[in-house]
Amino acid sequence: PKSPASHPGPAEWELPRDPEEEGRSLLQNCSDHGLQTTMRPVPRVFQASWPSATARIMHYVRPGIDAWVVVGILVLCMLTSPAGDKDHPAWRLVRNNTFLFVWVPFWYRFCTGFIHFLLSLAILPSPVIYHEGPLLKYFPQWVLDMCHESFVLRQKNRPRLAAAGGITLQLTAPDGCVIDALYFRGANAALDGPTVIRFNGNAEAIELQDDILPRIYSTSGINFIMFNYRGVARSKFHAVWNSELLGHLLGLNRTPTKQGLVLDAWTVTEYALEELRVPCSKLVLVGHSIG
Incomplete structure (x- = not known):
């Protein structure tokens, strides 16, 4: 818009740049894999211990x-x-x-x-709307129709996160549930360097995150971990007698949702503390909504 004649300044004001476009321009020349080859490789499998005897x-x-x-x-x-x-x-x-x-x-x-x-x-609701496990074939058609768009979007975004440097982790919770997580290593960062763990909201999945989020951390030299709660996408209960359905039902029976959420959070946190050996002073837990 033109400035008033009595107001000093340019005749035409520049419109602000789109934040997303500006973020992409800042990151387009940054390397996601400029890591030294002598660095310790990222452990991709981990078995968590019980947080307490209770x-x-x-x-x-x-x-x-x-x-x-x-x-x-x-x-x-x-x-x-x-x-x-x-x-x-x-x-x-x-x-x-x-x-x-x-x-x-x-x-x-x-x-x-x-x-x-x-x-x-x-x-x-995320274990229902983002479910990819054995209960999917028992969902009514209207639920499948509602979840179809998010399923396609997750399948599309997963390779983008991998291209941004995401390393797939399989972290097994104490009760046997396998947690699907992505690890983004910071540029020239050690495994025990500053690390951020993000805990999703109640209707989120890591595949729905924009790839700019992990790039912001990794290009700043900060390791970044995000994961799906049990029942969400690839985070599934351990099969019992080669039956995923039986394992899922027994998992729901043995571990209520609240306790399961705590075990998932504990599993990822223990992975960072024990396996990656990140000191508490360098570990940041970021929670969104229920996270």
């Missing part, structure tokens, strides 16, 4: 409670049947304490398992 115990307690509830319900059915001796002390103990022995464990698992899972579908 987390490890609860991994086995949850299915144990499920088995307890099933057995308790079967016992109740036997108590209500006319057959059998109901005067045995063990039967009387169960009959007089049904609420404690059966219904308390049942409602605990019902709320922390099934209800928790239903709520997680709204709070963390």
Whole structure:
């Protein structure tokens, strides 16, 4: 727009450049792979340990409670049947304490398992809308139609991230879930140098990120890691008896969504601390939304 006649300055004001175009012009001459060959290679596979004894115990307690509830319900059915001796002390103990022995464990698992899972579908929808696992063939058609566009976009963007220097990592969580991650090495940066880990929002996938984001870090000499939560795209539960479906269902049963999210975050963080040996003073955790 023309400036007022009374205002000193140029007659024509320059319009600001498009930020994305300016960012690309700044990065187009930067090399993504100008690394010294003597540097330590990036470890691509990692097995995380349990963050605490409590987390490890609860991994086995949850299915144990499920088995307890099933057995308790079967016992109740036997108590209500006319057959059998109901005067045995063990039967009387169960009959007089049904609420404690059966219904308390049942409602605990019902709320922390099934209800928790239903709520997680709204709070963390990415394992559904970006799912590429065994449950995909059971999705209704309207869900598949809704997810088709994002699937095509993810398939298109993944090579762009690889071209930007992304190295695929397979990080196994303590409960066996394999986390898909991408590692971008900073220009002339050591593995134990400054490192940023990005935690996605509730409806994000790493394939939907623009390749400029990791380039900004890598060209500044900063290592950058981003990953998908379990159930999102290539992050999948470990197969059980060569069945991905069984492994997925058992994984959902053993590890509620909230605890699974924490284990995913712990796995990637431990990878940086233990495998890459990044000191805490050089590790930055960046979270977006639920991340």
